[in-house]
Amino acid sequence: MKTIQWFPGHMAKARREATEKINLVDIVIELVDARLPESSRNPIINEIIGNKPRIIVLNKMDMADGAITDYWLNYYQSKGIRAMAIDAQHNKGLKQLQTQCREIMQPYFDKKMAQGVKPRAIRLIILGIPNVGKSTLINRFVGKNQAQTGNKPGVTKAQRWLKFEKDFELLDTPGILWPKFEDPQVGLKLAASGAIKDQLLAIDEITLYVLDFMKQYYPQRLLERYQLTASDLDDQSTTDLFIQMTAKFGYQDDYEQMGQRILHDFRQLNLGRVSLDRPNEEASHA
Ligand code: GDP
Known part of the structure; x- marks a missing residue:
């Protein structure tokens, strides 16, 4: 890239x-x-x-x-x-x-x-x-x-x-041409999509963004891909979910590894087709 x-x-x-x-x-x-x-x-x-x-x-x-x-x-x-x-x-x-x-x-x-x-x-x-x-x-x-x-x-x-x-x-x-820099949300979306290099933003920050986003818009896909339960998603913070997943998949406390796996899944469509810009968001990017 x-x-x-x-x-x-x-x-x-x-x-x-x-x-x-x-x-x-x-x-x-x-x-x-x-x-x-x-x-x-x-x-x-x-x-x-x-x-x-x-x-x-x-x-x-x-x-x-x-x-x-x-x-x-x-x-x-x-x-x-x-x-x-x-x-x-x-x-x-x-x-x-x-x-x-x-x-x-x-x-x-x-x-x-x-x-x-x-x-x-x-x-x-x-x-x-x-x-x-x-x-x-x-x-x-x-x-x-x-x-x-x-x-x-x-x-x-x-x-x-x-x-x-x-x-x-x-x-x-x-x-x-250059991308938009000012809005941190836009930076996270560009990073999640792979448009800007991960090193520019911390892996765990991008991963938390992706997990949060999937929880909000496509929770079923997270449940299926990572064999999670509804309460894993609903009853704890996204950070705690990330910690739980890192332990569950045997990465001990190597969050970077787990993060890489989630981002790989996201970018390879293992979490399905996803749109990060949603309707009614245009006003904030105008
Ligand atoms: P550029 O920097 O705008 O010239 O982008 P590239 O043409 O180098 O493409 C960036 C990445 O996106 C490459 O890995 C391409 O294979 C991939 N890519 C480009 N177009 C498509 C597309 O329509 N679908 C998918 N899935 N990947 C694409």
């Missing part, structure tokens, strides 16, 4: 590079993690994108709770923002994403056609915080034997365009 330390200088540079790249494209694909679509958005993304057409793409839909993903798609659509869910890893939803892009460009191409100008390729950039699946999506779109068109004259930085499906050109490097 890649970890980037975001210092103010890096953030300014990332913003500048993203803005330069956005100026070159027709449509921005803003990639987020379907498990935490709001928490995995860059805090000033709207400012950076400006008026450029944009689709919010909820990736890793295979890992998220489907009903909650539907909620978020409706939420964005109700705000007039195009949004869709995909699973880049398993090539799900990519055709629909291309269709959406073509629909966005159609009025422009119709106008050009009326002036006798043939449609050109649709230019795209994929933008998002680390680990949301940007490289995976680029590879899925373009495949291994992609044709690279080389540098465009007049473009100062060496931006390369990857062609695919005859009518698309994709910038070969994604725009990488």
